[in-house]
Amino acid sequence: MARKIGSSADITGPRIRSAALGLFARHGFAAVSMRQIAAAVGVQAGALYxxxxxxxxxxxxxxxxxxTSLLAAFAALPAQATPQARLDQFARFHIGxxxxxxxxxxxxxxxxxxLTPENFTAIEALRHEYEDHLQSILTQGAASGAFLxxxxxxxxxxxxxxLTGVTNWYRPDGRLSREDVQSLYAEMALRSVGAAPSDAREI
Structure with a gap:
């Protein structure tokens, strides 16, 4: 992973990250050059390095x-007593x-x-770590008879x-509020594994 060097990078780094994030999302990684990122930040291309x-x-x-931020935020959630409540919590958290x-x-x-093969492997490991949290909820629910x-x-x-697909269509000014979407998707998640939404805690 890249290291930020010196006070100049400490100041410019967040702006570079923000500009790169927006450009990669809008145009795709392959279509964006370091020169474009520098222009968006308002610095010379050499400053990026x-x-x-x-x-x-x-x-x-x-x-x-x-x-890593996703994993840390999930780890900070309060513990839930049942697989149903844990799945309900996971669905709401993931969407939010x-x-x-x-x-x-x-x-x-x-x-x-x-990504390069090495970087892909590192990111995939983090993705699997997050997915393992959900798989653990489902496995424990199935073992207890709570899920089918x-x-x-x-x-x-x-x-x-x-759950991730919500980001493709949700709009803040749409028919459903964020809370409505979280509740409906949590209900669908529970029903998809044979659990009744009423079995989960109220959030």
Whole structure:
């Protein structure tokens, strides 16, 4: 991962990251040059290299920070007593967290192909760590009889895809509020594994 060097990078670094995030999300990683990022920040292209060795390292840093922040936020959630309550909590958390970060989410899923093999392996490990939290909820729910599902891994991937998909269509001024969407998707998640929404805690 790139290291920020000196006071100049400390000041410019967040602006570079913000500009790169927006440009990668709008135009795609391959179509964006370091010169374009520098222009968006208002610095010479050479100044970028005080912050990051190259565009690949910048992409990796953005993805790595997104995943580690996601894992930290999930770890900070209060413990729930039942698998139903844990699944309800996971669904609401996943949607809320990702709706706040649509550009980071888009890059994290669509630009995996742009990573070098080494960087891809590191990001995939973090993705699997997050998915394992959901798979653990489903596995424990199935073992206790709270959930009915034939394959916890497949159910994990299906639920992650369903919950993340909200970022593709949700609009703050749309028919449903964020809370409405979180409640409806939590209900769908529970029903998809054979659990009644009334079994989950109220949030």
């Amino acid at each position: 005080l912050y990051t060795p190259d565009k690949q390292a910048l992409l990796f840093d953005l993805m790595h920070d997104h995943m 967290y990702h709706l706040d970060r649509p550009e980071a989410v888009f890059i994290a899923y669509m630009e995996l192909r742009a 599902l034939p394959d916890a891994k497949m159910a994990t991937l299906a639920l992650i895809a369903m």
